[in-house]
Amino acid sequence: MTQAMTETKPKLVTKFADKYGVDPRKMLDTLTATAFRQGNNQEISNEQMMALLIVADQYNLNPFTKEIYAFPDKNKGIVPIVGVDGWSRLINANPAFDGMSFHASDEEEKIDEHHKRCPSWITCRMHRKDRSHPIEVTEYLDEAYRAPFTKNGQVYMGPWQTHTKRFLRHKTMIQCARLAFGFAGIYDQDEAERIIEADVARSAPERPSQPPQAIASRTLDDEQQAELRDLIERAGESEDNLLAQIGVESIADIPFNRFPLITDRLQAQIEEEAQEA
Numbered sequence: 001m002t003q004a005m006t007e008t009k010p011k012l013v014t015k016f017a018d019k020y021g022v023d024p025r026k027m028l029d030t031l032t033a034t035a036f037r038q039g040n041n042q043e044i045s046n047e048q049m050m051a052l053l054i055v056a057d058q059y060n061l062n063p064f065t066k067e068i069y070a071f072p073d074k075n076k077g078i079v080p081i082v083g084v085d086g087w088s089r090l091i092n093a094n095p096a097f098d099g100m101s102f103h104a105s106d107e108e109e110k111i112d113e114h115h116k117r118c119p120s121w122i123t124c125r126m127h128r129k130d131r132s133h134p135i136e137v138t139e140y141l142d143e144a145y146r147a148p149f150t151k152n153g154q155v156y157m158g159p160w161q162t163h164t165k166r167f168l169r170h171k172t173m174i175q176c177a178r179l180a181f182g183f184a185g186i187y188d189q190d191e192a193e194r195i196i197e198a199d200v201a202r203s204a205p206e207r208p209s210q211p212p213q214a215i216a217s218r219t220l221d222d223e224q225q226a227e228l229r230d231l232i233e234r235a236g237e238s239e240d241n242l243l244a245q246i247g248v249e250s251i252a253d254i255p256f257n258r259f260p261l262i263t264d265r266l267q268a269q270i271e272e273e274a275q276e277a
Contacts, residue, residue: 035063055080098127118164124176137176231266
């Protein structure tokens with residue numbers, strides 16, 4: 001353990017351990033396994049763990065329930081990721097928050113043939129008790145949309161294809177929250193994956209023959225496989241169809257860094273079906 005982590009432990013590590021009722025000696029190992037999305041069996045340094053804890057503490061987010069997690073970046077830092085539920089809690093927990101509303105374009109469009117028709121733009125308006133005018137942000141589909149992953153001519157659908165309207169709405173809410181409350185240094189998963197992909201693309205000339213999956217060669221452990229099978233069953237999803245979309249033959253072959261995206265998508269399906277019921 002480095003000196004930095006040793007000096008931080010009494011104030012931060014122990015604080016987290018006490019807050020969530022976790023043994024301090026086991027907490028760091030647990031967070032390394034659950035709160036980081038790393039490929040190629042990448043080792044997580046104490047400095048990266050400390051950075052995640054600092055951000056989690058700053059925003060009072062729970063890393064054990066995946067309100068916040070992180071991708072390691074190529075500079076040995078981290079890209080902190082906050083899930084949609086985490087963003088919603090940050091917004092609602094702010095004492096100045098006084099409601100928000102959405103307005104969508106009457107015109108719908110399709111960027112490509114793979115996604116559902118979606119409003120051309122969605123506007124989020126947030127009200128603060130201490131401001132006379134609301135904060136308003138508009139996100140446009142043609143700027144936010146993310147094309148599906150392709151390999152060998154095969155197209156694999158993602159959440160931008162299956163839940164296009166919802167993802168544009170989430171994107172708008174998050175960007176508006178940033179302006180309304182000054183949230184900085186945290187990202188949604190879509191943003192984080194684009195950051196990581198950009199890092200990989202910039203490094204591509206050094207590894208011209210490396211396939212995209214090389215950045216995610218680490219696969220799921222037994223616990224993650226069991227969690228995923230449970231979500232698949234609860235969502236009423238076809239396991240074969242899901243595996244075909246991802247481009248693997250079995251759950252054991254799913255890349256580790258795609259696990260949170262898949263679980264978020266399945267959880268969204270479960271919640272949507274529950275609301276409809």
